[in-house]
Structures are given as C-alpha cells and as structure tokens.
Amino acid sequence: MKHFILLCTTVIMITACTKTTSKVNEDPQSNDVQLLNSLLEENKSPANEFNVNPSIGGIFTTLKGSRIYVKPNAFKRTDGSLPTGNVKLHVRDILDASDMLLNDRPSTTSYNAQLISFCELFLSAKEGNTSLIVNPTVSNAVVAKVPLPENFSDTVGVPIWYGDTTISSELTGLDEEAHDVTLTKPRKLYRGVDWDEAWGRNAQIIAAANSAQKDTITYTIENFDVWLNCDQLNFDGRPRTKLFCYFNTNFNERDTIDNTLTPLSNVFYKPQGQNILVKCSNPIITGVANKHGYYTNENLSPIGLDAKFIAFSVINGKYYAEVKATTIPAHASGKSYSALTFNPVEVTRDQLVTMLKSLKDY
Helix, strand or coil: CHHHHHHHHHHHHHHHHHHHHHHHHCCCCHHHHHHHHHHHHHHCCCCEEEEECCCCCEEEECCCCCEEEECCCCEECCCCCCCCCCEEEEEEEECCHHHHHHCCCCCEECCCCEEEEEEEEEEEEEECCEECEECCCCCCCEEEEEECCCCCCCCCCCCEEEEEEEEEEEEEEECCCCCEEEEEEEEEEEEEEEEEEEECCCCEEECCCCCCCCCEEEEECCCCCCEEEEEEECCCCCCEECEEEEECCCCCCCCCCCCCCCCCEEEEEEECCCCCCEECCEECCCCCHHHEEEECCHHHEECCCEEEEEEEEEECCEEEEEEEEEECCCCCCCCCCEEEEECCEEECHHHHHHHHHHHHHC
16 A cells, blocks of 8 residues: 555656646747747738649749749659659749748848849649659740839849748847847847849840830749749948847847747838848847847948838737838947837737738838
8 A cells, every 4th residue: 555655656746747847848938929920921922833734834823923934844853754643833922022021031142232122932843742843954944924013124134042041040249239249058040031142144134015014024943942032132332330220118039048939029121112121130139128129230221221110029919010111320429330219019910910011012
C-alpha cells in the first residue's frame, strides 16, 4: 500500500512538471500574432491557379490583369523528362504598394536602395505533388506580360530581381538617439524581402496599340518557386538620412526570448506618386517609453521626400494605427538623424484594412 501511494505521488509530480513547462514555453503574444497574420493573409490579393495541358500550353490571365504565356512542353521534371499529366500553375502577382505591404514584400534592395516596382511575381508549377522546372530547351518557354502604370518612363532599362523572405540576426543596433548599442543576445530583423538583380535588363517595353490601353512590360520567366521583381532603381539625388519612427503610444514589443514570430508593431511608407514601399525594419534599442519604434538604413530615406506613412500595432486583441502624409525632415540641430513621431489610436479591424489599402493611391 505504501508503494502504491508513493507511485501515485510520483505520477502527480511528473504531470505537474509537464504542465508547468508547457506554460513556460507558451508565447503570451501568440494570439496577437495570429490576429495580425490572419488580417494580412485575408486581405492580400488572391493567388491564381490554372490547369495547364503541358503538351499544349496556353495564355492565362490573372485577376489583376497579368498574362502568363506558356509554350508547349514549357515544363520539365527534374529528371529531364516531360510531364504527361495535368499541370497546376500557381501565380501570385503584386502590382501596388498596399499589396506589397500585405504580403510583406517591400521594394528595396539588399544594399538599401529604393526600387520602383512594376510587378512582384511568384510562379510555381506542379504535376501532382511533384515540382516542375522551366524547360531550358524551349526558347521563352514561360513569359509574363504585366500592365504598366500610366506615368511609366524607361530611361535606363528594367532589370529582373530575385528576392526571398529575409530575417537576419544582429548583435548591434542604435538607441533612440542613434548611439551604437551592442547586445548580449542577437535580435531578429524582419526586412520582409531583400531584392538582388537576377539577370540583365532583358525586360521589354511593349507599346500600347492605342491610347485606351496601357503599355505592358514583358519578360521571360527563367525559374519557378522564387520571387521575381521587375523594377527600376529609384535615382534620387537628395541627401539621405537615417529616419527614426517613434511610437509615442501603443507600441507592442515582442517579448519572447527567441522573437522569431511576426513583429506586432510596424512602420511602412510609400513615396508620393511612385510605386515604392519602404519598410522601417530596424528596431530602436531603448528603454524610453515613448521612443520605441524603428529606423531605416540611411540610404533609404531622402530628406525632403513626400511620403505617406502608416504605423500600426496589435495589442491584446485590439488594433491601433495612424496614417500620416508628411515630408521626411532634415536633421534637428546637433543630431545625425531625422525623426517622426506617431500616435496610433484604437481602430477596428476593417478600419485598419482600409488604412493599409490607402497607400496605393498616394
């Protein structure tokens, strides 16, 4: 009987320890992360999926008006053989700054330059569960043709860029006064995506047949399952600055040790009249309550640039946001950086979606 009592006690202790460990590992902000992720996912432009007979090909038009031209035998298995079954062609095209934000695909390079985007594009092709590649023996096997904005002008050619989701770890940063700070543990930086030039300026501008049509930009797809961007570098000769974006209120700092999930406070901006999206991705390292926020790398923010900003947070199941159209200021006297302050107020979910989507029309 004594043994039985001792055994029961041991089992109870193990169970209690298991429950305690589970609670320690829970992320107290996981509900907010889920709310933000679902909001972004439900409001980004829908993906397109097409059924393709691989021996015939075809022309496929996305919901946003992009056209994908697929030649016969354009697909290939990785073993070199041609697919014989039906092929599912998955296409996601991002044409404006609001959709860039909802997809977390800002138009900036890995070396912190602004890109004027004409289309961010992702294509994937599968035969059943088997991923396919572009058939290199078929010339221009898969071609994308994307409508251009009305104010487009081409003076230097349009490169194609590769991009991928970018999360980096760093041990250094800046405090609220732009002083260097060294951390004891690495922090995560969520840049969204970094773009690097993939291949030459081989995108072709196709003139519209009449004034009622828009011009299009056409380029060959050389790879599936990667993000592509057809962009021009934005050449702006004005002096650049590190731009600090402070949350005076309602900043939600991720407090998990690893901090590997979505940031719950964010700042983006769109320059006026240009299809560019900049993400302010460097967290300010500070203990000052009204100086939390983010700063941009110096090369990204020209002084005097007119831009529309949105600062938003999700905190304990509620949404907070502020939209501000303003000019990137010069340095204050004695400072080495520029600064803007935001005061996000509580908004509904629908109001936040409207604010996010308002960027594209600025």
